Amino acid sequence: MITAQQLSQIDPRTKTADPACVVALNDALAAWKISNKQAVAAFLGMVLGESGGLHVFAENMNYSSAERLMQVFPSVFKTRADAIPYVSNPQKLASRVYANRYGNGPEESGDGWKYRGMGAIQLTFKAGILAYFKAKGIDPKNDPASVLTKPAGALDSAAWYFVSRGCDKAAIAGGFKPVYKICQPSMIGLDQHEPFYLRALEVL
Numbered sequence: 001m002i003t004a005q006q007l008s009q010i011d012p013r014t015k016t017a018d019p020a021c022v023v024a025l026n027d028a029l030a031a032w033k034i035s036n037k038q039a040v041a042a043f044l045g046m047v048l049g050e051s052g053g054l055h056v057f058a059e060n061m062n063y064s065s066a067e068r069l070m071q072v073f074p075s076v077f078k079t080r081a082d083a084i085p086y087v088s089n090p091q092k093l094a095s096r097v098y099a100n101r102y103g104n105g106p107e108e109s110g111d112g113w114k115y116r117g118m119g120a121i122q123l124t125f126k127a128g129i130l131a132y133f134k135a136k137g138i139d140p141k142n143d144p145a146s147v148l149t150k151p152a153g154a155l156d157s158a159a160w161y162f163v164s165r166g167c168d169k170a171a172i173a174g175g176f177k178p179v180y181k182i183c184q185p186s187m188i189g190l191d192q193h194e195p196f197y198l199r200a201l202e203v204l
Contacts, residue, residue, distance in 0.1 A: 001026050002040075002204070010044060010199045013053025021054040024151040028159035034168055037204055042171035042179045043162050045197030047120045047155070049189070057154040058145065059117030059124070061090035073097050103127035118148035120158035121183065132157050135164070 004022045007014040014021070025047075029035065034043055051057060063069050066083035076097050077083040086093040091113045098104055098112030102125035105111045117124040123132055129148070133140050136156075140147055147153035162168060170178040176197040180190050 002029075006203050007054075009203045011048045011053045011196055013055065014048070017054035018151050020151040021155065024155040025054075027152065028155040031156060032159040032163045034159060034163065036168065036172050037201070038175065039168040039171040041197050041200035041204060042167065042176050043159065044200045045176055045193050046162065046167070046179065046183055047158050048196040049193030050122055050158075051120045051154070054120070054151075057119060057149040057151075059094075059122055061094045061113075061116060062088060063093065064088055069093070098125065101125060103130070115144065118145060118154070118157075119161075120154040121161050123148065123157055123161060128161075131164075132160050135160055 002022070002025060004014070004019070007022065007025075029040060029043070034040055048054065063072065064087065066077070066080045066087055069083040069086055070077045070080065077086070086096060091110075094116045095107050095110050095112040098116065099107040099109070103111075104115055104126050111126055115124065115126040115129050118129070123129045129144050130140075133144070133147075138147075148157055165182050167179045167182055170182060176194050177190070180193060181187060184190075
C-alpha cells in the first residue's frame with residue numbers, strides 16, 4: 001500500500017489533492033496487478049507528471065491567443081484568421097483538432113471534445129477511451145468524462161493503459177525511459193516526469 005505520506009514525499013503537490021486519490025491509486029495498482037517496484041515507480045512517474053500531482057484529470061484545451069494555437073497545432077491552423085474562432089473556446093477547439101481520428105467523427109459531431117484527453121494518463125480519442133470501458137465491462141452512458149475525471153476512474157484507466165501498452169514489463173526490463181517512449185514517442189517532457197520516478201524508487 002502506498003500512503004499519502006509517501007506520495008507527498010515523491011510529489012509535494014499531492015498534499016492538496018483529493019484524499020480519494022490515495023485509495024483510488026492503490027485500488028488501481030491492485031486491480032491491474034502492478035506490484036513490481038520498478039513498475040510502480042514508473043507508473044507514478046507517468047501519473048504524477050501528467051496529472052499535476054493528482055489534480056488534473058482532463059486535458060486543458062483553453063488557449064488565449066491565435067498565435068499560440070498556430071504554434072501548438074500548426075497542421076490545423078495555418079492562418080491567424082482560421083485560429084481566432086477557437087481562442088478561449090475549449091469545446092470548439094477539441095472538436096476541431098481531434099476530428100476524424102482514431103474513431104472520432106467530424107468536427108460537428110463533437111467527438112473531439114467528448115473524447116479529449118482524460119484520466120491520470122489522459123486517454124484520448126473514442127477508440128482508446130471506449131477500449132478501456134470495454135475492458136472494464138462498463139457502459140460510459142454517453143458521458144466518459146463522468147468516469148474518467150474522477151479519482152477512481154482516472155487512476156484505474158491509467159493503470160489499464162499502463163498494462164495494456166506493456167509499460168509494466170518495459171519498466172521492469174529497462175527503467176523509466178522505455179516507458180516514457182511508449183507513452184510519449186517524441187520524448188518531450190521526459191525531464192518533467194523522470195524525477196518522480198527516481199524519487200519513487202527512493203521512497204517506496
